[in-house]
Amino acid sequence: MSLLFILSSYFENWASIIPVLLIIYVANFYYNYFTRPNPLPGPIPIPILGTVHIIGINPYLWYINNIEKAGTIWEFYIGHQRQLVVNHAKHLEKIYKPTPKFFERMELPSLEKFGVLKGLIFNNNYSAWHRNRKFVAPVLASPKFLRGFVISIQKLFKESENRWKPVIKNGIEFDFSVWIKCFTTDITIHHVTKQPSYSLASFDTNNEIVQSEQVRKSLNFTNAVIGFITTATYLLFIPSFVNKYIPGFRSFKEKCDRSVKYMNDTIIDIIEKRKKELEEGAEIEPDLLDHLLIAHTPRDPDYKEYDQIVPMKAYEIKAILWDILMAGVDTTGNTFSFLVYNVAKNPKILAKIHKEIEQVFGLDPNNEFTLEKLENCRYIEALVKESLRHITIAPLTLKVLEGEENVAGYNWPNGTRFWIDHQTILNNPDYWNDPEIFNPDRFLSKEYGGTFEFSNMQKNAYSPFGGGIRICPGKFMAINEIKALTVLFYRKYNVELVKNNEKIKYQFYGVNQVYDLQVRISLKDISSFP
Numbered sequence: 001m002s003l004l005f006i007l008s009s010y011f012e013n014w015a016s017i018i019p020v021l022l023i024i025y026v027a028n029f030y031y032n033y034f035t036r037p038n039p040l041p042g043p044i045p046i047p048i049l050g051t052v053h054i055i056g057i058n059p060y061l062w063y064i065n066n067i068e069k070a071g072t073i074w075e076f077y078i079g080h081q082r083q084l085v086v087n088h089a090k091h092l093e094k095i096y097k098p099t100p101k102f103f104e105r106m107e108l109p110s111l112e113k114f115g116v117l118k119g120l121i122f123n124n125n126y127s128a129w130h131r132n133r134k135f136v137a138p139v140l141a142s143p144k145f146l147r148g149f150v151i152s153i154q155k156l157f158k159e160s161e162n163r164w165k166p167v168i169k170n171g172i173e174f175d176f177s178v179w180i181k182c183f184t185t186d187i188t189i190h191h192v193t194k195q196p197s198y199s200l201a202s203f204d205t206n207n208e209i210v211q212s213e214q215v216r217k218s219l220n221f222t223n224a225v226i227g228f229i230t231t232a233t234y235l236l237f238i239p240s241f242v243n244k245y246i247p248g249f250r251s252f253k254e255k256c257d258r259s260v261k262y263m264n265d266t267i268i269d270i271i272e273k274r275k276k277e278l279e280e281g282a283e284i285e286p287d288l289l290d291h292l293l294i295a296h297t298p299r300d301p302d303y304k305e306y307d308q309i310v311p312m313k314a315y316e317i318k319a320i321l322w323d324i325l326m327a328g329v330d331t332t333g334n335t336f337s338f339l340v341y342n343v344a345k346n347p348k349i350l351a352k353i354h355k356e357i358e359q360v361f362g363l364d365p366n367n368e369f370t371l372e373k374l375e376n377c378r379y380i381e382a383l384v385k386e387s388l389r390h391i392t393i394a395p396l397t398l399k400v401l402e403g404e405e406n407v408a409g410y411n412w413p414n415g416t417r418f419w420i421d422h423q424t425i426l427n428n429p430d431y432w433n434d435p436e437i438f439n440p441d442r443f444l445s446k447e448y449g450g451t452f453e454f455s456n457m458q459k460n461a462y463s464p465f466g467g468g469i470r471i472c473p474g475k476f477m478a479i480n481e482i483k484a485l486t487v488l489f490y491r492k493y494n495v496e497l498v499k500n501n502e503k504i505k506y507q508f509y510g511v512n513q514v515y516d517l518q519v520r521i522s523l524k525d526i527s528s529f530p
């Protein structure tokens, strides 16, 4: 204030101080930039925007164009905040240690008011996060939960098949990237919250399902779920100053806020309704919501009278459901789109899939199958792993350092932000033979006809689900969902690209989002099995 006072006495009015303040701000910004410790390669930032104007919201694309200069660790800026990008597995050793040292993630203060930062993904309070993780992670990985999930997937797929029935004889064409997003949205909403969800029915019927109040509400909710990941990415990469004061950005931010509020209110309604049903004696089902509502209460089959653990509060459950809806939809959906594209391009891989399906499930393309059967699909498992490696849907994850640490040969202060560049690590020729080639055999042992280069791999070179204490808790759910979908499609249908010579199109919005993937689905001649 006193500086402003002194300055104001030199100028005739307040407005004339503004350019001087700006000059001071810019000079201070560049002084800090040019004297920063451990200068690394990266684009030079400008005040307020940082490097967003050069690299957009996908630092990976900037990196690809500047790979020679970048080295194994480089930097970019969001506003005035320095960000480091690590793209070598050898630098991950300390970051993935099972300690809270790299626990913190990005801050999204604009979502604070909705209470969604109190779950897992964006929770930066270690003890609150730890409590939630202990409730959630064991359920998502439990055979009981996964068994029910595999059955739900088959039921939902059957519904789509029934709608295809009248037209499938001549084959059907549609944008697979949209179909799969509807599928993963419905299955996640249904299996996590038990609510009916109609986005797949709406897609299959070209929006001609009966628009009852329930359907309309459900579709609004689905749109909010799908839009949320874009919102979160936007809030993360666009500095808050820009969102607050620049008109176009401000109105977009307000629209995001309305959608987040709608999603928030709907999730609260779902929890309250189910809580009441359970209190009135409804039967417990093996989904996540019921589990979280009853855990450590007298209705919990493992309940002990002197249990010290306090049951989950509604606000904690809300934040967790929010997380799962956000993390479970686009991730699996886009991974499966990449898989479908790569299988369509590789007839030899398709033949191996058919062979394994015949061995494990026999020739009946309508059999209901179990989680245990899926576990026997070694080739399909390798195929899923390779899909996650070749173009990984989560190319970047952020970890924030607490305290000081030496990473990549440099000492870094408290609060340093490390982005792990999974896409580059998963495609580094130092770790992978011909990484650009889509080859599931690299994950398969020699005994099963593979090359198994995976077994000699550099530590941490394969971490599409992240690593350390915050490794993805939905890993088994995702892998089983993609495996089940692979079986359901390829045992019964031909899945071809409409434009076979076109490359897959995708863009980074929080995850790599595939778009405009036109496919043709037709009934397979079952006798064509090898």
Ligand code: HEM
Binding pocket: 120, 121, 122, 133, 140, 323, 324, 327, 328, 329, 331, 332, 335, 388, 393, 394, 397, 464, 465, 466, 467, 468, 469, 470, 471, 472, 473, 474, 475, 477, 478
């Ligand atoms: C192909 C599918 C998926 C991929 C590639 C993926 C990848 C990731 C990655 C890279 C992280 C960050 C881990 C880290 O910080 O080191 C993460 C976190 C997370 N994922 Fe997934 N994920 C997938 C599917 C799912 C599914 C299906 C769910 C839930 C049903 C889920 C729930 C979560 C949650 C809750 C977190 C935050 C964990 C925490 O901070 O403690 N993910 N995932």
